[in-house]
Amino acid sequence: MTQPPQTQAVQPTTSYAKGDIVLFRDVEKFWLGKPGHTLVGRVERSWRHADTGKVLYDLVELSGNRHRAGIDPDYMRLLPPADAMHDIDTAPLSEPDTAAMTPAAVAWLRQHLAQNAAELPDQR
Structure with missing residues (x-):
């Protein structure tokens, strides 16, 4: 009986640059099923682990400005x-009701209109 050929999954390698915004997991919290394991951070630097040679990242957690090392x-x-x-x-x-827009879109429109308010004609 012949065995089917085995295939090995290849995980693509991704490198991150300083300033990249990433979603990351607190590994211990994640595997223990604890809440608050997925966070947003900004990449500060990368470095190679002396023993394993693996590239790791230092991040700043955006929700608390907390430094996270070795991600x-x-x-x-x-x-x-x-x-x-x-x-x-x-x-x-084109929607007349701004509640139909997301808050981010409304904020962008308000900022854009405020910046260009000097260019608008006087209201009557």
Whole structure:
């Protein structure tokens, strides 16, 4: 009887640059099933572990400005700006009710209108 050929899953390697915004997991909390294990952080630096040679990252947790050292990139995912700005890009601008827009879209519109208020004609 012949065995089917074995395939090995290859995990793509991702490297992160200083300033990248990432979603990361507190590994211990995650595997113990504790709440608050998934966080957002900003990459501060990368370094290679002296014993294992694995590249690890130091992050600043954005929700508390707390430094987190030695984060394993297997538990990190990049948060692309396009995803973060999706709600603004897809806001229903023709909608007369601003409650139908997400808060981020409304905030962007208010800021944009405030910056250009000097260019608008006087209201009558």
